[in-house]
Amino acid sequence: MAQLRRDPIVGRWVIVDTDDPKKPQDFQYEQYIPKGTELCPFCYGNEFMTPPEINCIREQGTGINTPGWQVRVVANKFPALQIEGELDRRGIGIYDMSNGIGAHEIVIESPYHTKDLPDLLQEEVENYLKICCSRCADLAKDSRFKYLMLFRNYGSAAGASLEHPHTQIVALPMVPKNALEELHGAKEYFNYRERCIFCDIIRQEIQDQERIVLENKYFLSFCPFVSRFPFEIMVIPKKHAGSFTFLSFEEIKALAEIMQGTIRKLKKVFENLSYNYIIHSSPINGDAEEEYYHWHIELMPKLTQVAGFEWGTGFYLDSTSPELATQYLKAV
Amino acid sequence: MAQLRRDPIVGRWVIVDTDDPKKPQDFQYEQYIPKGTELCPFCYGNEFMTPPEINCIREQGTGINTPGWQVRVVANKFPALQIEGELDRRGIGIYDMSNGIGAHEIVIESPYHTKDLPDLLQEEVENYLKICCSRCADLAKDSRFKYLMLFRNYGSAAGASLEHPHTQIVALPMVPKNALEELHGAKEYFNYRERCIFCDIIRQEIQDQERIVLENKYFLSFCPFVSRFPFEIMVIPKKHAGSFTFLSFEEIKALAEIMQGTIRKLKKVFENLSYNYIIHSSPINGDAEEEYYHWHIELMPKLTQVAGFEWGTGFYLDSTSPELATQYLKAV
Numbered sequence: 001m002a003q004l005r006r007d008p009i010v011g012r013w014v015i016v017d018t019d020d021p022k023k024p025q026d027f028q029y030e031q032y033i034p035k036g037t038e039l040c041p042f043c044y045g046n047e048f049m050t051p052p053e054i055n056c057i058r059e060q061g062t063g064i065n066t067p068g069w070q071v072r073v074v075a076n077k078f079p080a081l082q083i084e085g086e087l088d089r090r091g092i093g094i095y096d097m098s099n100g101i102g103a104h105e106i107v108i109e110s111p112y113h114t115k116d117l118p119d120l121l122q123e124e125v126e127n128y129l130k131i132c133c134s135r136c137a138d139l140a141k142d143s144r145f146k147y148l149m150l151f152r153n154y155g156s157a158a159g160a161s162l163e164h165p166h167t168q169i170v171a172l173p174m175v176p177k178n179a180l181e182e183l184h185g186a187k188e189y190f191n192y193r194e195r196c197i198f199c200d201i202i203r204q205e206i207q208d209q210e211r212i213v214l215e216n217k218y219f220l221s222f223c224p225f226v227s228r229f230p231f232e233i234m235v236i237p238k239k240h241a242g243s244f245t246f247l248s249f250e251e252i253k254a255l256a257e258i259m260q261g262t263i264r265k266l267k268k269v270f271e272n273l274s275y276n277y278i279i280h281s282s283p284i285n286g287d288a289e290e291e292y293y294h295w296h297i298e299l300m301p302k303l304t305q306v307a308g309f310e311w312g313t314g315f316y317l318d319s320t321s322p323e324l325a326t327q328y329l330k331a332v
Numbered sequence: 333m334a335q336l337r338r339d340p341i342v343g344r345w346v347i348v349d350t351d352d353p354k355k356p357q358d359f360q361y362e363q364y365i366p367k368g369t370e371l372c373p374f375c376y377g378n379e380f381m382t383p384p385e386i387n388c389i390r391e392q393g394t395g396i397n398t399p400g401w402q403v404r405v406v407a408n409k410f411p412a413l414q415i416e417g418e419l420d421r422r423g424i425g426i427y428d429m430s431n432g433i434g435a436h437e438i439v440i441e442s443p444y445h446t447k448d449l450p451d452l453l454q455e456e457v458e459n460y461l462k463i464c465c466s467r468c469a470d471l472a473k474d475s476r477f478k479y480l481m482l483f484r485n486y487g488s489a490a491g492a493s494l495e496h497p498h499t500q501i502v503a504l505p506m507v508p509k510n511a512l513e514e515l516h517g518a519k520e521y522f523n524y525r526e527r528c529i530f531c532d533i534i535r536q537e538i539q540d541q542e543r544i545v546l547e548n549k550y551f552l553s554f555c556p557f558v559s560r561f562p563f564e565i566m567v568i569p570k571k572h573a574g575s576f577t578f579l580s581f582e583e584i585k586a587l588a589e590i591m592q593g594t595i596r597k598l599k600k601v602f603e604n605l606s607y608n609y610i611i612h613s614s615p616i617n618g619d620a621e622e623e624y625y626h627w628h629i630e631l632m633p634k635l636t637q638v639a640g641f642e643w644g645t646g647f648y649l650d651s652t653s654p655e656l657a658t659q660y661l662k663a664v
Contacts, residue, residue, distance in 0.1 A: 001414055002432030004505070012509045015412050015432060080347050080649055082333055093536045094529070095557045100334030100347060149647075159637050173336070177344045178646035197426075204425045225427045305491050306638065314510035315481075317412055 003321075007226040009185040009197055014226050014316045022230060022319040024269050024328055027303045031272035032155030034114045034163040041077075042108045042164035051075040054105060055135060057127050070124065071131045072108040079104035080170065087144055087173050103139055103171040107132055113164045116154060118264035125256035128167075129247070135169055136245040140284040145171040147179060147283050150244070155274025157302040175283045182280065183289055190292035198294030199240050211322050213329045214261050218254035221262040221299075223322030223329070229304060230320035231269070231329070233262055235297040242282040242290025259297075266301055268332035274302040335653075339558040341517040341529055346558050346648045354562060354651040356601050356660055359635045363604035364487030366446045366495040373409075374440045374496035383407040386437060387467060389459050402456065403463045404440040411436035412502065419476055419505050435471055435503040439464055445496045448486060450596035457588035460499075461579070467501055468577040472616040477503040479511060479615050482576070487606025489634040507615045514612065515621055522624035530626030531572050543654050545661045546593050550586035553594040553631075555654030555661070561636060562652035563601070563661070565594055567629040574614040574622025591629075598633055600664040606634040 003016045041049035044067040052065055055073040062068025075083075081102025089098040109128045110120055117125060136148050152167040153160040160166075175183070189197040205211055205222050213233060214221045221235045235258060237251065247255065267273050281295040310316050335348045373381035376399040385397055387405040394400025407415075413434025421430040441460045442452055449457060468480050484499040485492040492498075507515070521529040537543055537554050545565060546553045553567045567590060569583065579587065599605050613627040642648050 001417070002412065004413075004430040004432050006428040006430075008426055008428065010509070011512075013504075013506055017412075080334065080349075081336075085333070092557075093540075094340055094532050095536075096338040096340065098336040098338075100336050157637075172345075172647070174345055176647040177342070180343075181646075200426050204427075208425075225424075305489075314513075315504070315508040 005226045007224075008189070008201070010181045011185065012226065012228070012314055012316070014228060014318050016227075016318045016321050018321050021321055021324050027230070027270070029270065029303045030157040030274065032157060032274045033272050036113050036163065038163065040113055040162070040164050042072075042106075042162065042166060043113055044111050047072075050106075051077055055131060055138075057131060067111070070110065071128050073131060073135055074106050074108070076104040076106050076168070081172070098173065101144060101173050103142075103145070103169070105135060105139075105169045107135070107167040107169065109165045109167060116165060116263070116267070118260045118267065120260075122253075122256050122260060125260055126252050129252050129256055129259075132167065132169070133245050133247055133252070136281075139169065139171045140245065142171070143285050144173055146285055147172045147175045148281065149176070150279040150281075152277050154276070155272075155302065157274035158276045160274075175286070179280065179283065183283070183293055186292045186294070187289075196240055196292055196294050198236060198296065202236060202238055211326045213265060213326055214258050216254050216258055218251050219258040221258050223325045225322060227318050227322045227325070228310075228316040229300050230318055231266065231301045231303060231325045232318075232322070233266070233299040233329075235259060235262060235299065236294065237296075240294055242293050242295060244279050244281040244295045262299065265329045265332050266299075269328050270301060270303065276300045276302070337558045340521070340533070342513045343517065344558065344560070344646055344648070346560060346650055348559075348650045348653050350653050353653055353656050359562070359602070361602065361635045362489040362606065364489060364606045365604050368446050368495065370495065372445055372494070372496050374404075374438075374494065374498060375445055376443050379404075382438075383409055387463060387470075389463060399443075402442065403460050405463060405467055406438050406440070408436040408438050408500070413504070430505065433476060433505050435474075435477070435501070437467060437471075437501045439467065439499040439501065441497050441499060448497060448595070448599070450592045450599065452592075454585075454588050454592060457592055458584050461584050461588055461591075464499065464501070465577050465579055465584070468613075471501065471503045472577065474503065475617050476505055478617055479504045479507045480613065481508070482611040482613075484609050486608070487604075487634065489606035490608045492606075507618070511612065511615065515615070515625055518624045518626070519621075528572050528624055528626050530568060530628065534568060534570060543658045545597060545658060546590050548586050548590055550583050551590040553590050555657045557654060559650050559654045559657070560642075560648040561632050562650055563598065563633045563635060563657045564650075564654070565598070565631040565661075567591060567594060567631065568626065569628075572626055574625050574627060576611050576613040576627045594631065597661045597664055598631075601660050602633060602635065608632045608634070 003018050005014050005016055047065045051074050053072050053074050056069045057071045058069035081100045083103050085101055087101050149170040186197050211222045224234050277297055277299040279297050282289045282293045335350050337346050337348055379397045383406050385404050385406050388401045389403045390401035413432045415435050417433055419433050481502040518529050543554045556566050609629055609631040611629050614621045614625045
């Protein structure tokens with residue numbers, strides 16, 4: 001019989017198929033092999049095709065907006081939100097609206113058109129993470145912004161519209177719904193137990209050892225007990241920290257290592273996989289959410305399609321239990 | 333500049349692109365043309381391939397589980413949840429779980445393998461809706477069930493695994509998260525104003541006339557002010573009613589008419605479109621949610637892909653404003 005599992009943070013129920021679980025070979029997913037033939041605005045020599053660089057790490061002696069960079073941050077040419085103007089919230093009858101103030105930046109992770117994170121040198125990934133932290137610290141200075149969303153769509157099935165690997169940072173003038181739900185759940189738990197729920201989950205996962213994929217001095221990667229998708233993975237700092245922005249040099253090294261290792265394993269089980277990851281961090285310019293909230297990364301492989309059932313209910317069907325997924329990930 | 337709009341029921345913010353909106357011809361979606369060649373368990377003569385029928389409307393003189401039916405309900409051969417057993421909720425450390433008690437039924441809408449709802453006679457659609465109501469009334473008698481989810485995945489991009497059009501009914505032992513959110517939002521509004529929020533939305537939409545696609549004596553179909561997806565549509569009874577289950581004969585006729593008309597329009601704008609719809613109705617065997625909740629249907633065309641941004645935030649990007657979508661739908 002299937003199991004119903006309830007997420008302790010947001011209260012979501014998930015059906016986990018423990019009876020007749022899907023094995024890796026049972027998934028029919030869209031494989032992603034970058035063609036690399038298009039004229040790419042993120043490749044060396046095409047810097048003129050993007051808006052001017054906001055930040056970058058580049059070889060000494062090379063000029064801005066020319067080749068020689070290793071990580072490069074530019075504004076999104078087609079931003080979802082615009083940086084200029086004052087926030088103007090108002091009602092229209094029963095409805096509420098606001099003008100679209102915000103920022104939308106692109107982090108071009110490396111000059112290599114076809115290299116995914118695990119294909120880079122660890123040092124290159126460290127530089128990418130460093131620049132992500134530094135952009136977050138800078139954007140947080142703008143008091144109009146309440147939340148920073150950092151996410152990466154890798155591969156066509158994950159919604160990437162350009163092949164060249166890149167990460168997006170969106171600064172929002174309000175805290176989005178899903179983040180509010182996590183914050184609310186974490187706060188309720190904290191009020192009741194005076195402990196961080198994520199710290200308690202980490203303790204239980206380390207004790208159970210059933211769902212841990214990788215662990216190093218500072219980070220843990222594991223398949224959550226209540227996974228919405230098969231082979232979903234959470235990467236989380238072992239020490240309590242509310243925000244992704246302020247990582248030490250040692251922590252950046254450890255995060256680069258565990259992210260590379262985790263994605264490498266995932267792509268060994270599923271060749272040419274598309275996936276998304278999203279950094280969940282505390283709101284900015286708000287109250288002291290950092291006491292009870294614990295930043296983390298949610299990594300979602302694109303193995304299945306989300307249909308009416310999931311949309312309608314927020315009730316997910318996980319065809320491979322996280323315990324079984326962990327076994328496959330550990331074996332490679 | 334884009335607009336940010338806030339859903340008055342669940343508090344979700346959506347970015348609506350009012351600057352450079354997408355027109356119907358700008359969408360690259362997966363067209364769905366049923367092949368009709370497979371051996372289909374839902375076609376006449378193959379009744380033996382499904383579990384035995386639970387309910388059906390059939391010609392007089394034809395035997396059960398043989399041809400001659402017009403709508404047929406069977407148990408799902410691969411149910412997500414099982415009907416036998418007692419509910420057993422328990423904790424495992426910090427986590428909660430339950431055994432997978434529930435029901436999972438399939439409504440085969442007509443004997444025609446390649447006919448979508450608008451291709452049927454209105455009378456055939458009325459029979460399909462009648463049997464859906466009657467299955468809901470019957471499942472609600474089981475006190476273990478707290479929520480009935482009725483949804484339809486049409487076309488491969490919408491997650492339909494079998495071509496022959498069918499609707500699924502899932503009876504759940506708990507109220508799922510998304511339904512709880514809507515109930516909570518509607519209750520807060522009701523407590524504050526002593527009015528149903530959906531009734532107020534209907535009043536405003538009829539007054540504005542900007543987003544109404546179709547209207548008849550009993551129902552309204554309109555593009556919601558806060559659409560998550562381009563060309564999303566809500567179909568709702570104009571008179572307050574908490575539950576889908578108890579429709580009068582006149583109401584069933586009106587619902588069949590507006591559903592056929594609305595989907596026909598959508599498929600005139602987007603040929604061979606895949607789509608989902610989901611019936612949102614009050615929980616069963618619970619408190620009196622029917623006072624403040626108003627049942628409705630959410631219809632979601634599969635024109636876009638949901639990527640990391642949407643998953644991470646519950647923050648959607650709508651590339652065609654509902655006002656513009658309504659204009660296109662009215663013009664066909």
